[in-house]
Amino acid sequence: MKRIISIQLFLIGCAMLFAPHIAFAADAPLVNVGLEVPFGETNAVLGLADYIARLYIFIVSSIGIIAAVMIMFHGFQWAAAAGNSDIIGKAKDGILHAIIGIVLAFSSYMILNFINPALIQSTNPAIPIAAAPAHHDDSGSCAPGDTVCESGTKYLVRPISGEKIAIPPCQVGAPDPDYIVTVSVFGMTTKIHKDLVKSLKAVDAEWNRLGGDKFYPINAGLNNSRGSELEGFNCRNVQKKDANGNWYDTGRPSNHSYGVAIDINPATNPYTEGSSIKTDMPPAFLEIWKKNGWGWGGKFKDPQHFSKLENEDGDGYADPN
Numbered sequence: 001m002k003r004i005i006s007i008q009l010f011l012i013g014c015a016m017l018f019a020p021h022i023a024f025a026a027d028a029p030l031v032n033v034g035l036e037v038p039f040g041e042t043n044a045v046l047g048l049a050d051y052i053a054r055l056y057i058f059i060v061s062s063i064g065i066i067a068a069v070m071i072m073f074h075g076f077q078w079a080a081a082a083g084n085s086d087i088i089g090k091a092k093d094g095i096l097h098a099i100i101g102i103v104l105a106f107s108s109y110m111i112l113n114f115i116n117p118a119l120i121q122s123t124n125p126a127i128p129i130a131a132a133p134a135h136h137d138d139s140g141s142c143a144p145g146d147t148v149c150e151s152g153t154k155y156l157v158r159p160i161s162g163e164k165i166a167i168p169p170c171q172v173g174a175p176d177p178d179y180i181v182t183v184s185v186f187g188m189t190t191k192i193h194k195d196l197v198k199s200l201k202a203v204d205a206e207w208n209r210l211g212g213d214k215f216y217p218i219n220a221g222l223n224n225s226r227g228s229e230l231e232g233f234n235c236r237n238v239q240k241k242d243a244n245g246n247w248y249d250t251g252r253p254s255n256h257s258y259g260v261a262i263d264i265n266p267a268t269n270p271y272t273e274g275s276s277i278k279t280d281m282p283p284a285f286l287e288i289w290k291k292n293g294w295g296w297g298g299k300f301k302d303p304q305h306f307s308k309l310e311n312e313d314g315d316g317y318a319d320p321n
Contacts, residue, residue, distance in 0.1 A: 038214075056112075063105040070098040154258050154309060156195055156318035165195055165318050167258045170235040180233045180259045186218045190232035193259035195318035196308055199292045200262070206288045216285045219265055231266075233259035241273050260314075261307040269303040279303040293317050 074094035081087040156165045170177050181194045185204040192200055207215065218230075234256040239247050255261040268280045277298055286296055289306050295313025297305030308314040 060105045060109050063101055067098040067102045067105075070101075071095050074098070154255075154260070155316075156193070156260070156308065157316055158195075158318050159320045161321075167193065167260065169253050170233075170257050172235050174235075176233065176235075177259075186230065186264075187213070188218070188228055188230050190230040190262055191234075191259065192232045192262065193308075193318075196260065198319035199294070199308070199317075202292045203288050203294065206291075207285070210284065210288075216282055219267065231256065231263040232261070233257070245273075255307050255309055255312060258309075260309050261305060261312070263304045264306065266304040269298075271302045271304065273301065277301065277303045 074091040077094070078088055078091035081091065153169065154167045156167065157163070158165060167179065168177070176191065179194050180191050181197060182189055182191050183197050183200065185200055186207065190200075207218075210216075234254070236254055236257055238250045238252050238254045240250055242248055256263075265280070268278075270278060272278070279298055281298075281303065286298070289296060293315035294306040294308055295310075295315075297303055297307065297312065299313055305312070306314075308316065310316040
């Protein structure tokens with residue numbers, strides 16, 4: 001019992017100590033840090049304060065579960081005591097201690113919530129948008145000076161040989177272009193340019209090596225449902241929001257329509273027109289994509305988006321022969 005009290009006092013003290021960091025987190029740059037030893041469903045945190053808040057909630061929840069198990073165990077012990085006063089006494093003490101543990105755990109939660117709800121709330125706060133790459137143009141058109149984008153036709157470059165692989169625009173309503181193939185990645189399927197299959201498979205292999213969905217769960221739908229297909233190739237135009245927040249068609253082809261981009265977890269990494277983004281992607285996951293030449297849309301308002309083209313911070317390379 002003394003241990004439970006000590007743990008609660010320690011956690012309350014830590015929460016109070018880091019209260020300024022939690023309460024004013026929006027005023028400082030936030031970095032999404034992957035955990036080598038995840039706990040519960042947490043595999044990444046936004047700094048030390050967020051780590052303590054999440055750990056506190058995890059421990060309080062664990063204490064409640066353990067206490068409930070102890071109450072049931074001692075209840076069976078009491079029922080099976082057959083009138084033995086020593087066993088009944090021990091069972092009563094065990095139930096009492098478990099109840100006290102629950103009361104202490106949830107009392108500390110209520111106290112912190114009363115002092116400042118931010119002390120125990122662990123959300124996915126906004127992260128300032130980094131400077132966009134020099135060639136980025138989120139309208140989907142060719143950016144001035146982009147060496148791999150000409151007159152509506154975009155290009156990938158073959159490593160070593162320098163061969164330019166032309167990607168003509170798709171036609172809405174027509175069959176998929178012959179350069180588009182379906183591949184299995186992240187436990188689902190997606191459509192991608194045939195000369196990017198190896199690099200995408202390399203990302204998938206590294207994700208699996210790190211634990212797959214246990215490392216970073218990947219879902220397909222806007223409602224965070226598992227689904228069966230990730231958005232890769234999609235013959236569509238870029239959609240943008242007007243001043244009133246309504247979506248409209250720009251009339252310009254999206255990089256998805258060339259099969260060189262893929263969206264990951266749109267529900268928890270939404271596109272924004274604001275000055276900050278929200279993402280749950282751990283740095284180790286982003287590093288996998290970067291290592292394989294894919295640019296991350298988190299640098300320009302779209303954290304769900306990964307692209308191979310230079311105008312979206314990719315390396316512009318096709319798979320080697």
